[in-house]
Amino acid sequence: MSRPALLPLYINGRFEEEGARFDNISPVDGRLLSQAVEADAAQVARAVQAASDALQGPWGRYSAPERAALLHKVADGIQARFDDFVAAEVADTGRPLHLARTLDLPRAIANFRTFADLAVAQIDDCCETPQADGGLLFNYTVRKPLGVVAVIAPWNLPLLLLTWKLGPALAMGNTVVCKPSEETPSSAALLAEVMDKAGIPAGVFNLVHGFGPGSAGEFLTRAPQISAVSFTGESRTGSAIMKAVADGVKDISFELGGKNAAVVFADADFDTAVAGVARSSFFNTGQVCLCTERVYVERPIFDRFVAALKARAEALKPGYPDEDGVDLGPLVSRQHRDKVLSYFALAREEGAVVVTGGETPRFGDARDQGAYVRPTIWTGLPDHARCVREEIFGPVCHIAPFDDEEEVLRRVNDSPYGLACALWTQRLDRAHRLARRVQVGIVWVNAWYARDLRTPFGGSKLSGLGREGGRHSLDFYSDISNVCVKL
Numbered sequence: 001m002s003r004p005a006l007l008p009l010y011i012n013g014r015f016e017e018e019g020a021r022f023d024n025i026s027p028v029d030g031r032l033l034s035q036a037v038e039a040d041a042a043q044v045a046r047a048v049q050a051a052s053d054a055l056q057g058p059w060g061r062y063s064a065p066e067r068a069a070l071l072h073k074v075a076d077g078i079q080a081r082f083d084d085f086v087a088a089e090v091a092d093t094g095r096p097l098h099l100a101r102t103l104d105l106p107r108a109i110a111n112f113r114t115f116a117d118l119a120v121a122q123i124d125d126c127c128e129t130p131q132a133d134g135g136l137l138f139n140y141t142v143r144k145p146l147g148v149v150a151v152i153a154p155w156n157l158p159l160l161l162l163t164w165k166l167g168p169a170l171a172m173g174n175t176v177v178c179k180p181s182e183e184t185p186s187s188a189a190l191l192a193e194v195m196d197k198a199g200i201p202a203g204v205f206n207l208v209h210g211f212g213p214g215s216a217g218e219f220l221t222r223a224p225q226i227s228a229v230s231f232t233g234e235s236r237t238g239s240a241i242m243k244a245v246a247d248g249v250k251d252i253s254f255e256l257g258g259k260n261a262a263v264v265f266a267d268a269d270f271d272t273a274v275a276g277v278a279r280s281s282f283f284n285t286g287q288v289c290l291c292t293e294r295v296y297v298e299r300p301i302f303d304r305f306v307a308a309l310k311a312r313a314e315a316l317k318p319g320y321p322d323e324d325g326v327d328l329g330p331l332v333s334r335q336h337r338d339k340v341l342s343y344f345a346l347a348r349e350e351g352a353v354v355v356t357g358g359e360t361p362r363f364g365d366a367r368d369q370g371a372y373v374r375p376t377i378w379t380g381l382p383d384h385a386r387c388v389r390e391e392i393f394g395p396v397c398h399i400a401p402f403d404d405e406e407e408v409l410r411r412v413n414d415s416p417y418g419l420a421c422a423l424w425t426q427r428l429d430r431a432h433r434l435a436r437r438v439q440v441g442i443v444w445v446n447a448w449y450a451r452d453l454r455t456p457f458g459g460s461k462l463s464g465l466g467r468e469g470g471r472h473s474l475d476f477y478s479d480i481s482n483v484c485v486k487l
């Protein structure tokens, strides 16, 4: 049997294959796709040291336009290998080909181009301060790189979320050590090839593969030379990373878990709302932090809405990534599928009415070795049920009726999370009124997951710390100081 392809580390401008290896398994059919090198503590330390040294090298003297030109070259490199990146993302996640082609890749390219251009366009504050003695103070802002940034990404949108951090971090002159999820190492390995070919100076971009606790992830967050951690993943992982960096008082930017609500009022455009909630509940097989897992529908249309959403869910086609008309890929792994299936069982124990789904599909072929589940809808659970409060991160939602604004606002806000909310109503006065009172970082009105990269992105409560996007990213990835000159 031929040896599986090996995904190397990339440290100080060199690809490294030495080290322990871990398997990369297809969630479509369970076959071995490749192996990745698991970086040990020494390799992570060397990557961090290389990043620290690179700050003092040529990269430290690059201007914003020179960094931007290089990042556009990286974007060009991704574009030139578009199909390779699509293949890598689809292999690791099992998502439909059209999803990788229309979301993951265009966003990875946009993440580099947008922040390259924003960094060049960025202007900073200054002010004059008249003094009682007739003198004048002139204050101006100086923006420097933070230093070495640890970038740790999850598996649900592997390349999109890695580059969402890499773009601004590099545009602002930092150096980075990246650790993609152990579930989805392939597209990051390709990115290292593109970075290398684009001529990123050695040590500016470093890639280590591995796991979290006791592996590359933890070694990276505990490295003394890192200045900041930009992390996307589970809330409890965020808490662990906070502990790891607390003694060093490092900067952190966290995009964490969610238990997002959709609120559908009786006056909403019914078909648009049904389509929108179906998309927000089952997009990427429910594996997006912004996905809807709680649906509240105004009572007069509740029964009709449940029936319509059921029909939408049952019309979704699970299948191979390259199958015509496929809507749903598998979950990212059998392990994650077992977690989602445990909530399917819990829902029954908690007394849910299973409107549709709640089991795995039977294909009668290799896909039965994959990690597929059916899209699932529940009703009938109380708000305190675990399935209504805990993030499941699969193609599942619970629908409950409500009678008035104050009631639904209280119920939507009764969550330890605060990431996103979608409001479906044609009464925009009501939408604006509620949007200000929902305790989340991102509100969509008659839309979902429509993105402008200049807007603040992030969550409240257990859903995150800080905001990235637009100037928020430029600020996070900068060390800002004020200079005051007496004239």
Ligand SMILES: NC(=O)c1ccc[n+]([C@@H]2O[C@H](COP(=O)([O-])OP(=O)(O)OC[C@H]3O[C@@H](n4cnc5c(N)ncnc54)[C@H](O)[C@@H]3O)[C@@H](O)[C@H]2O)c1
Pocket (backbone or CB within 6 Å): 152, 153, 154, 155, 156, 157, 161, 179, 180, 181, 182, 210, 211, 212, 213, 216, 217, 218, 221, 232, 233, 234, 235, 237, 238, 240, 241, 254, 255, 256, 257, 258, 288, 289, 391, 393, 419, 459, 463, 464
């Ligand atoms: N808010 C957002 O924008 C957003 C986006 C995507 C995913 N998420 C969340 O991420 C979760 C799913 O992703 P996941 O399962 O990969 O999350 P995870 O927290 O298990 O892992 C995320 C990354 O952190 C690493 N990691 C784990 N423990 C670590 C530790 N102790 N120290 C350092 N690194 C560690 C992992 O190896 C992986 O690379 C869900 O909760 C989802 O809501 C949030």
Ligand SMILES: O=C/C=C/C=C(\O)C(=O)O
Pocket (backbone or CB within 6 Å): 156, 157, 161, 164, 287, 288, 289, 290, 451, 457
């Ligand atoms: O799963 C979470 C998705 C996060 C998406 C973004 O950070 C983005 O679209 O910029």
